[in-house]
Amino acid sequence: MNAFTPKPWPRKLRSREWFGGTSRDHIYHRSWMKNQGLPADLFDGRPVIGICNTWSQLTPCNAHLRDLAERVKHGIYEAGGLPLEFPVFSTGESALRPSAMMFRNLAAMDVEEALRGNPLDGVVLLAGCDKTTPAVLMGAASADLPAIVVSGGPMLNGWFRGERVGSGTALWQMSEAIKAGAMSHEDFLEAEQAMSRSPGSCNTMGTASTMASMAEALGMALSGNAAIPAVDSRRRVMAHLSGRRIVEMVKDELKPSDILTREAFENAIRVNGAIGGSTNAVIHLLALAGRVGVNLTLDDWDRLGRDIPTIVNLMPSGKYLMEEFFYAGGLPVVIKMLGEGGKLNRDALTVSGGSMWDEVKDVQNWNDDVIRPVERALTPQGGIAVLRGNLAPRGAVLKPSAATPHLMQHRGRAVVFEDIEDYKAKINDEALDVDETCILVLKNCGPRGYPGMAEVGNMGLPPKVLRKGINDMVRISDARMSGTAYGTVVLHTSPEAAAGGPLAVVRDGDMIELDVAGRRLHLDISEEELERRLADWKPAVERPESGYAQLFHDRVQGADTGADFDFLKGCRGHQVPKDSH
Template identity: 55%
Template sequence: MPLRSAQWYGGQDRNAYIHRAWMRRGAPADAFTGRPQIAIANTASDLTPCNAHLDEVARSVRDGVHEAGGIPLDLPVVSLGETNVRPTAMLWRNMAAMATEEMLRANPLDGVVLLGGCDKTIPSLLMAAASVDLPAVVVPGGPMLTGTFRGTPLGCGTDVWRLSEEVRAGTLSQEQFTRSESSMIRSRGHCNTMGTASTMALVAEALGTVVPGVAGTPAPDSRLLEAAHGTGRLAVELVSDDRRPSTFLTKGSFHNAIVALAAIGGSTNAVVHLLAIAGRLGVELTLDDFDRIGSRVPVLVDLQPAGRFLMEDFHRAGGLLAVLREVADLLDPRALTVTGRPLVDHLDDAPIWDPEVIRTRARPLVEEGGIAVLRGSLAPDGALIKPAAASPHLLRHRGRAVVFDSIEDFHARVDDPDLDVDADSVLVLRGCGPKGYPGMPEVANMPLPTKLLEQGVRDMVRVCDGRMSGTAYGTVVLHVAPEAAAGGPLALVRTGDVISLDVEARRIDLEVPAAELAARTPSRATVEGFADPRRGWQRLYVDHVQQADKGADLDFLVGSSGSQVTRESH
């Protein structure tokens, strides 16, 4: 089939002349005749430190594209740095996806290589690729190497939470805590725990959008550059074979992604991202699919925050393919990858090299550790919990609610020595959903009250309509839908109400009679805690964002628009 870019460069009329002349700038004439134009959608940015090395990765992709006869074209796209962007990077995931989609559609491109790493960059790139449906392949930027402090490995993110709680509990000095800062980030790359960045890279491979065996390669590892070179070559092949996302991403692809998510003990954030990607493709994926497919899958990866090791260990132990080989019988054997071959075809030569890091099916880290979907009077449209990161004794619990109306309210009162709270209480934080915050921040894993930390308490049941960092841990019920700001029952909870959690039964209930609940209205403090932006992206976001159980995408972005440009310039 003819190249899409020929719509710009083909012919001898004035428009074709303008397109070629302005792009020429030393390029040979045959750069515009029959050679695929491959964008390198690059999220490198100094303000996204986990992605800062992607310019080097892009150079290897360029070499591969050139070698295969294509024309590589740098395309900087919106980059979201999880640690720096306020109020939360999730607020702009949809904007980044929309901007990337529009630039891919608007330009004379035949295919794209997507370079991402930090949490929201790979999801936004995949949402864009699914919507524009050009041949596309992902190169994940890879995790950082393991740093050490006081002679022990540091898991970035997870050990931040742990060490900061030690300071609050009085078991670690502020001076020692500050000294650990320079040890936390040892090298280029994203978080080295099984946080959202690592999770989404691995899930993208299980989904079929990364060359099998590449995800999880550490960022400083020269094999990442080798893989980037090969991916550049593959991008040209994708164009010649017309292998677009819609030709290989199916319900079976998402089935495999959910199995992988469970087996690696991945982040709950993957749920909203996979739901959003599926929505762009028109694949019918629901919250219940995550429970049905993944909740009984064993966790095989002994990695922080659920276990002991870090991503550098995971890679040397065999990586994702070794994990998937252990659960091959649970995978959809027909689901294809970007290579044109089924995912299961890549598992034959994928041994486990270290059975302490990657467990065998016979001795899993957690027998049934996949993400569980809860429903009940507190979460009619669903909520999530990650049992592998929770305390077993709290998976069935009943306690008094201690309610906070916003994250500001929480910070103002949580350490008040007069706060009426004990170890059996259920901490409730609302106003943190997609609409209410806005952007659904990672605040669901609330720090525990200082007075309880001093008593030795290290976990409590926490309930929130926001998200939790993939590097965090604890018995946290999150993504409660509908959120408080969308009229969910969470808005009606009062301090002193009894909340019951039963993960095995998949229930989260507010023990308030239905008639009494129906007579309640949200308090003034609750309503005043909800976001009410007047202009710009935040206004558009609040007016159109869907709930967590739908992927928190914008309602008008659901579905693919394709690559056709309806108007011609000049």
């Protein structure tokens, strides 16, 4: 059984430093709060619970979170707490430029400082869109107040002419079909109307659904949270119950540092392999582990996920969407199957106060084509493959469940693009010297290079290759790709080109060897030639002149350690700042 023991209650709450006395300063803090119509007895010593809301109409995935916040409030009031909602920076994936990833660390800083500087005893973290979930988790982990995640949930299935339309996945497929001449622009525009037919985040196993699953697998959300559709009434129930639960967590002093242990991260890595989760989870969990002092590495991802079969039959790896995943039983079924197979740290603690195994041991699988038995897995060895070699000394990643089997061992001629603009200028040129045996190489799209490490790694193929009926080629970059994307795509190559990594000196015509089974990524030139090229290399990316972009460029770490800022590593705690009044 888990070792968690609730703390005795009552005890002095953190919020009493603001509200719990008769001094001038206490009256100052309380009186201003009362201009919102709050009765005096709400400040009688009950827990003050923050509702950290990433709601924004500029973040469509999270545009319904205002309603969920009201449901959370009901639960907090019922359990005897005082709910206070506050906004934080919302990193919208679909519109924010140059990349939402550039602002994940900014949002995490916003969350951390809001928690530390305000009269809060605990927090409910409302998130949904890709970067909002890791951002709120990272900020909450650094402040280490009792915290629980409530996800916004996925959209309903998209349908177009009798076929499922998966968020992102269908977009990549249809855009390639346009270039191949297999789909008209009129049909593409008609399909657009079917892609996003309800509130919520991506309905594929993209990054949003993956990170909701990671929050649950880590124990930071109530069991069943990840897959409930945004418009299902049970999503509101989940918000309500989480509001109740956070008050009890404050009473018990159950904090992120109690839950986010190495065992929890091991569980999450294995769950990611089983669901065919996004490669973005690698970066986010590495960053989160750094906030709580867990020594998690790329090698852990490879070791722990290598023998995990992908059993969730969802796009982009499979056939179905998040609605069917929820109806089949959702993530608790997957976690139970891992536990039955000896691939789960059963005693890992969750926000429920109980163990992970206690939360899932009695669930059932209601559709074994959506959540498949191991003997019918989509991919016998899922997880994330971590590649190393002279082209990626600090590692690169590939998602086997989304790759083409015959390309997993391949040797090809490099066709090089110096940056994303160079790629856009050349890829549709019929004169481009490329065929399906080549390897597309994209540089200067890592954390510093883009800046922010945009999701451009799943480069579209040249039209003249697509017209042959070819739909995949090996692609290598220091960029990320959307969790909704697919293909034999090598990502996060570290060190990145903008930092002088070997990727920076790859030339057109160089031969590159990819061996996923052997975990090898090799540039086929001599060691002396590689050293000579690196010695002659000059940065192609200029340092931004000012502002957050300059801070990001100067202090961001590599993808291999989570692309967090170097000064944000570690838990700084929730000590009460000095009162200025």
